[in-house]
Structures are given as structure tokens and as C-alpha cells.
Amino acid sequence: VRTDLADRDFDAIVLDGSTVHLRDIRPDDGSALVAFHSRLSENTVVLRFFGAHPELSKREVEHFTHVDGIDRVALVAERSGGIVAVGRYDRIPGRDDAEVAFVVADAYQGNGIGTILIEQLVRIARSHGIRRLVAETLTENRRMLDLIRNTGFAHQYEGSMGVLRVVLDISQSREAREDHVGPPGLPTR
Numbered sequence: 001v002r003t004d005l006a007d008r009d010f011d012a013i014v015l016d017g018s019t020v021h022l023r024d025i026r027p028d029d030g031s032a033l034v035a036f037h038s039r040l041s042e043n044t045v046v047l048r049f050f051g052a053h054p055e056l057s058k059r060e061v062e063h064f065t066h067v068d069g070i071d072r073v074a075l076v077a078e079r080s081g082g083i084v085a086v087g088r089y090d091r092i093p094g095r096d097d098a099e100v101a102f103v104v105a106d107a108y109q110g111n112g113i114g115t116i117l118i119e120q121l122v123r124i125a126r127s128h129g130i131r132r133l134v135a136e137t138l139t140e141n142r143r144m145l146d147l148i149r150n151t152g153f154a155h156q157y158e159g160s161m162g163v164l165r166v167v168l169d170i171s172q173s174r175e176a177r178e179d180h181v182g183p184p185g186l187p188t189r
């Protein structure tokens with residue numbers, strides 16, 4: 001059962017039964033984002049940044065927290081006032097394609113938060129004329145590859161040398177997707 005997801009600010013119940021709050025990132029989220037990043041395991045950081053990246057630079061924090069909500073969108077999941085996940089897309093200038101990236105705090109991975117984030121990003125991206133989402137992921141990143149496959153959208157893999165570029169065709173309607181399974185989280189309002 002899906003309820004209306006038109007709202008970009010809502011609570012969702014995730015697979016462990018807890019509730020997370022989803023909303024757009026804000027310019028004043030810098031310190032929360034730094035705290036979130038500092039608590040990620042080395043492995044999670046490598047999966048997201050493809051190498052060691054112990055701290056976010058001031059420039060990255062500025063870039064990640066200042067978005068236009070149209071061509072650059074970042075959604076955060078919060079719990080107890082702290083950020084537990086971020087999902088974002090950045091349109092490739094002048095194109096109908098956007099790069100996506102996700103990171104979920106280690107303790108919250110596998111709970112469906114990434115699934116909710118990608119569903120939301122797809123919906124927002126489509127409403128702004130974006131037709132393809134491009135995710136760069138390490139070939140070993142089974143969870144990310146599962147996440148993409150579970151969206152039900154057609155996708156293609158490109159690249160080699162340990163990094164896959166997965167191109168997700170979001171231009172088709174939801175109804176046209178085959179075997180679509182809804183996200184585990186149900187919005188509560």
C-alpha cells in the first residue's frame with residue numbers, strides 16, 4: 001500500500017519498526033552533516049567515495065547543503081534530530097541525466113531507508129524532466145546494486161575496473177515497470 005508521496009517532508013516507518021523523518025537538506029545542516037559523516041565506518045565511506053575520505057571539506061559541506069531543489073536535490077533522513085542518511089541527485093548540466101549518490105549510517109543500513117530515498121529522488125527528478133539517473137558504484141557493492149534492481153526501472157551497466165556506472169531509465173511510468181515491489185517504508189502521513 002502506498003500513500004501520497006507528494007510531500008517532501010514526512011515520516012516513514014522502516015523495516016526495524018522505527019520511524020525516520022525525511023526532508024530536503026537545508027543550508028544550516030552543515031554541522032549535522034559533518035557529524036553524520038564522521039560516524040560512518042571506513043567501509044561505508046569507501047563505498048560512497050571510492051577511497052578514504054575521513055572528513056568533509058568546508059567546500060564539500062557548502063556544496064552538499066546548498067542545493068536548488070530542482071537540478072540539485074538532497075534529501076536527508078533524520079532520527080532523534082540527527083541525520084542518518086542522505087540521498088542526492090545532481091543534474092548533468094544541459095542534460096536529462098542526473099548523478100545520484102546515497103549514504104546510510106551503518107547502523108541503519110538494510111532497513112529500507114535507501115529504498116525510500118531512491119523512490120523519492122526518482123519522483124522529484126521525473127517532475128523536473130530528468131529521464132535517467134546515473135549511479136557510480138563499486139562492482140562489489142551488492143546492496144547498492146540490489147537497491148537499483150529493486151526499483152524495477154530498466155537499467156544498464158557500463159564501465160569496468162571495479163567501478164560500475166549504472167544508468168537507470170526513469171522515463172517510463174511506474175505502471176510500466178515490471179514486477180515492481182514497493183518500498184518497505186510506509187509514509188505515516
Ligand SMILES: CC(C)(COP(=O)(O)OP(=O)(O)OC[C@H]1O[C@@H](n2cnc3c(N)ncnc32)[C@H](O)[C@@H]1OP(=O)(O)O)[C@@H](O)C(=O)NCCC(=O)NCCS
Nearest residue numbers: 047101102103104109110111112113114115144182183184
Ligand atoms: C547502499 C545503501 C545506500 C543502500 O541503502 P539501505 O538503506 O542500506 O538499503 P535498503 O535497506 O533500502 O535496501 C536494501 C535492502 O532492503 C531490501 N528491500 C528492498 N526493497 C524491499 C521491500 N520492498 N521489502 C523488503 N525488503 C526490501 C533489500 O533486499 C535489501 O536487503 P539487504 O541489503 O539487507 O539484504 C547503503 O547500504 C549505504 O549507504 N551503503 C554505503 C554507501 C554506499 O554504498 N553508497 C552507494 C554508492 S553511491
